[in-house]
Amino acid sequence: MLLLKLTSLVVLIHLAQSLSLQELTRDEWEAFKVSHGKVYRNNVEEQFRRKIYLENRRKIAAHNKFAKHPFRLVMNKFGDMLPHEFAKVHNGLRVPKNHTLLRMGVGSFLPPANVNVPESVDWREKGYVTPVKDQKQCGSCWAFSSTGALEGQIFRKTGKLVSLSEQNLVDCSGKYENNGCEGGLPDNAFNYVRSNGGIDTELSYPYEAKDSKCRYNVSNKGGYDTGFMDVKRGDEEMLKTAVATVGPISVGIDASHESLQFYSEGIYHEEKCSSTELDHAVLVVGYGTENGEDYWIVKNSWSSKWGEDGYIRMARNRNNTCGIATLPSYPMV
Missing domain, CATH: 1.10.287 (Helix Hairpins)
Known part of the structure; x- marks a missing residue:
């Protein structure tokens, strides 16, 4: 009993x-x-x-x-999505197989002589960086990476921080081998802005997260470029020097892993990451070291509710983590 x-x-x-x-x-x-x-x-x-x-x-x-x-993970707004679904609509970097032959920038970045590169840099503290944005369910990361780099260079030249229109790039740069919400490349966006003679402000041409008809208006121009510069492929020291002496740099990364989808805080290092299969464009805005671990400060475009207020710290000097130094470039202003 x-x-x-x-x-x-x-x-x-x-x-x-x-x-x-x-x-x-x-x-x-x-x-x-x-x-x-x-x-x-x-x-x-x-x-x-x-x-x-x-x-x-x-x-x-x-x-x-x-x-x-x-690094730690946390549940977020992407919690009801499968990895391949997430990657399809929230990434969007499209790198042609022959891209190394097609990179037609002004030239390659050369480090300035007699410059001591600081141990840490954060361009957010100097006014170079606009607030974190949200690409939503549109594969337009390439447009956000492009505007971020251009916003920084315009601030560097004029001292004025102007938020530029990603929608302008989504709608109008198709002839430059970009494909709106289906993906694109920052280099192509820089070429469009150069040939077009400018890009509108975000205020005048707000983001819609969908492909629309081109409505560029020169009277609303917020910036321009004269081409772009490449940074030596795969060289993290050269990327560090470029970030320190130029400002925020457009880069591509492998963002195909769930660990990035749910990243919350810490220094990100994913063993499964590829240094060549890149599918997401972001913006390096600085670098530093914490407890002996070097990192890049990276601005993402998945809203300020993701990661560290919209940013991620990615491992630096660890064999080109996720390809962060594989495809760096920045616009000339």
Whole structure:
């Protein structure tokens, strides 16, 4: 009789714990939907998304459990998306196979003579960088990387920080081998701005996160360039010097991993990252060192709610992490 009672008690406790867990995950799911404005077409889709959310939740917890990881993950608005879905709509760097032959910038960056490169740089502190933006569900990262680099160079020359129009690039640079929300390349964007004679301000030509008709208006021009410069491919020391002496630099990275999708804080180093298969354009705005670990300060375009207020610190001097030094360039103003 005593054994039967003990067995019944164990079953009841297990059942209560299971129900509590179900209620907890249900409450979390409802909070996730409300927090991120998630609306699904029907119950079938919602249950599908909920399963993805729970699996992502499990992976995030597993990653954070191990202290060896120098960075942490957190659930965010991308929690109901599969990795390939996420990459398709939130990345967008498209690098032609023969791109090294096609890079037709003004030339290659040469480090200035007799300049001592500082151990740390953060161009946000000097006024070179506009607030973090959000590309939303449009593969226009290349446009945000381009405007960020151009905004920095215009500030360097004029002392005025002007937010430039990504939508202008999305809508108008198709003839320069960009493809709007389906992807593009900062170098092509710089070529468009040079040939077009300018780019409109964000205020006059706001972002829509979709392909639209070109509406460039020269009277709303906020900036221009005369071409672009490449930084030596794969050379992190050269990239460091360029960032220190020029300003924010456009780069491409491999952003195809879930660890980046849910990055929260810390110095990011993904062992599976490729240094050649690049699919996302971002902006290097500085660099530094923390507890002996070198890092790049990188501005992303997934909103200020992602990462470290919209930024990520990526490992520096660790074999060109995620290809950050593979495709650097900046516009000439």
